[in-house]
Amino acid sequence: MIARRLLYLNTHRLSAYFWRHGKLLPEGAFENGDEGLAGFAEYLAAHRHSHFSLLANVTEEGHVLETIPFLHGSDRQALITRKIGQHFLGTPLATAFSLGYEKSQRKNEKLLISALTNPIHFEPWLQRINDAEAPLAGVYTVAQLGGQLLKKLGLANGRCLLLTLQDHSIRESYLVNGQTLFSRMAPITDSSIAGVASSFAAEAGKLHQYLIGQRLISRDETLPVFIVASPPAIPAIEHACPDHGHLAFSIINSHVAAHKLGLHTPPEDSRSDFLFLHLLATAAPSQQFAGQVHRHDFRLSQIRQSIIAAGLIALLGSLLFSAKENYDAYALRQETQTLRTSEADLSWRYQEISATFPQLGIDNDTLRRLTTRHADLSRQQHLPGAAYRLVSRALDQMPNVILEGIEWKIGRQGTPAAASVIEGNEEITTIRGAIRPEPNATPRQILASFEQFAELLRSDPACSVSVLQQPFDMESGRALRGGDSEDENAQPRQFAVEITRKIAP
Numbered sequence: 001m002i003a004r005r006l007l008y009l010n011t012h013r014l015s016a017y018f019w020r021h022g023k024l025l026p027e028g029a030f031e032n033g034d035e036g037l038a039g040f041a042e043y044l045a046a047h048r049h050s051h052f053s054l055l056a057n058v059t060e061e062g063h064v065l066e067t068i069p070f071l072h073g074s075d076r077q078a079l080i081t082r083k084i085g086q087h088f089l090g091t092p093l094a095t096a097f098s099l100g101y102e103k104s105q106r107k108n109e110k111l112l113i114s115a116l117t118n119p120i121h122f123e124p125w126l127q128r129i130n131d132a133e134a135p136l137a138g139v140y141t142v143a144q145l146g147g148q149l150l151k152k153l154g155l156a157n158g159r160c161l162l163l164t165l166q167d168h169s170i171r172e173s174y175l176v177n178g179q180t181l182f183s184r185m186a187p188i189t190d191s192s193i194a195g196v197a198s199s200f201a202a203e204a205g206k207l208h209q210y211l212i213g214q215r216l217i218s219r220d221e222t223l224p225v226f227i228v229a230s231p232p233a234i235p236a237i238e239h240a241c242p243d244h245g246h247l248a249f250s251i252i253n254s255h256v257a258a259h260k261l262g263l264h265t266p267p268e269d270s271r272s273d274f275l276f277l278h279l280l281a282t283a284a285p286s287q288q289f290a291g292q293v294h295r296h297d298f299r300l301s302q303i304r305q306s307i308i309a310a311g312l313i314a315l316l317g318s319l320l321f322s323a324k325e326n327y328d329a330y331a332l333r334q335e336t337q338t339l340r341t342s343e344a345d346l347s348w349r350y351q352e353i354s355a356t357f358p359q360l361g362i363d364n365d366t367l368r369r370l371t372t373r374h375a376d377l378s379r380q381q382h383l384p385g386a387a388y389r390l391v392s393r394a395l396d397q398m399p400n401v402i403l404e405g406i407e408w409k410i411g412r413q414g415t416p417a418a419a420s421v422i423e424g425n426e427e428i429t430t431i432r433g434a435i436r437p438e439p440n441a442t443p444r445q446i447l448a449s450f451e452q453f454a455e456l457l458r459s460d461p462a463c464s465v466s467v468l469q470q471p472f473d474m475e476s477g478r479a480l481r482g483g484d485s486e487d488e489n490a491q492p493r494q495f496a497v498e499i500t501r502k503i504a505p
Contacts, residue, residue, distance in 0.1 A: 002305070003018065006280060008055050011167070012032055016043060019277070019278070024277055030043070044128060050135075056116060057167060060116060062088060064113045065111070080111065084113055091119045092291045093122060095113075097113075099111060099112055122139070130293075134297060135301040136297065136298050137288075138295065140289070142166060147180055149257070150162065153252065155250070159175070160223065161223060161226065163226070163228070165229070165272060166273060169187045170203050171184075186203045186206075196236075197237040197241070201240045204241065208246065223247055225241075225249045229251055229252070230254050230268075234253065254266065261282070262282065388429075390459075391457070401434075401436075402434045405433075408428070426502060432495075434492035447470075454467065454497060457497065462502055463501045466500070467496070468497060468498055471493030
């Protein structure tokens with residue numbers, strides 16, 4: 001976690017504090033001079049990796065109310081920059097606070113333009129911060145934090161005055177709905193409790209008359225006045241500031257306020273420095289006075305922290321993924337061990353059971369190969385039933401065909417049947433028979449009967465039929481004719497047919 005350090009700058013010196021868990025620890029005070037600036041540079045060099053916030057309490061502070069048209073983006077920013085240049089030319093320490101929009105048709109935006117009008121007082125300190133490359137979160141004023149203080153205490157409502165004691169002077173702020181519209185410092189000549197109490201009463205009356213003269217409040221309006229004081233000074237302030245006229249005084253106990261704000265180091269006297277520093281550490285305003293040049297190292301620090309945060313997130317993700325993978329690997333190892341144990345138990349049980357089997361004279365591996373071979377042969381075994389049914393249907397339709405012999409085998413032609421069990425995918429059926437001619441049948445009629453019988457055998461698409469022997473000698477160039485006598489033509493004509501069928505493996 002990045003350490004947070006707060007710098008409090010007044011007209012005479014700069015004080016440094018280390019803030020952590022609601023505690024403010026003083027780390028040094030540096031006078032406005034060469035010796036103090038040198039000591040401040042050494043202090044920055046020792047804590048250059050911390051984030052710094054500068055709280056200013058100076059008299060050179062200006063506030064102007066402005067109204068601009070309804071704009072957005074770069075146009076609005078350019079107009080605000082021009083307005084700041086018109087009112088506070090020559091100081092880079094300026095900013096604008098939006099006060100909302102007018103309820104008119106144009107919706108003009110109301111702005112409070114504030115500036116620290118003596119940049120020479122800030123420049124030596126800011127230059128040392130830049131030289132040390134220390135991250136500066138911003139420059140803030142006590143006047144900005146007055147509204148935050150009242151909001152945290154539940155007192156910000158409408159128009160009011162806030163008086164606080166700081167650096168032997170009284171900070172007087174005029175607030176509307178928690179936003180400071182005007183602030184100034186009034187010096188104190190008498191630093192005793194009674195002197196401070198009378199100064200509070202006198203300055204409240206003067207500020208009230210000034211606001212009436214500026215027409216910021218009406219003469220008949222009752223204005224609440226909040227005064228922050230330590231417990232020992234409260235009785236004297238209550239005596240010096242009774243409610244009179246149009247001022248209603250309320251005393252805020254600084255110790256009670258510190259407890260409500262979560263500050264564990266309450267102020268030692270009526271000064272409110274610690275309260276505002278703690279507010280700056282816990283609820284810094286969104287607007288600040290430093291330019292981008294002074295906040296360059298702070299932006300770099302933010303980018304660096306973002307990269308580190310992204311790296312940590314990636315590292316955490318990888319660690320979680322690694323943990324998941326390790327858990328999965330552990331679960332797999334456990335499952336593997338369980339399976340190994342189960343396998344060992346089953347093997348032991350198998351050995352016990354197999355010990356009771358009769359001895360076959362061969363080892364288990366050979367027996368396993370034999371049974372596997374037998375299963376393969378059983379799966380590839382085929383019967384001639386389909387081929388015989390095909391021949392039987394054809395014979396039923398052709399009564400003049402006489403079957404003299406049938407031969408069935410598995411395997412390609414010329415391949416041994418034993419080898420075809422593994423390699424062959426065909427069954428071959430060889431039919432030998434004769435055609436018994438009708439009386440006075442011509443050779444062409446006998447040949448037509450044979451062709452009809454062959455077509456019946458080809459009716460199965462899975463079969464291919466090839467003729468091994470025709471009923472008549474069929475030679476090219478010779479005429480088809482019968483025998484020389486009627487007895488010779490009446491003799492049965494021999495034929496041979498081979499049927500080949502593709503079978504699944």
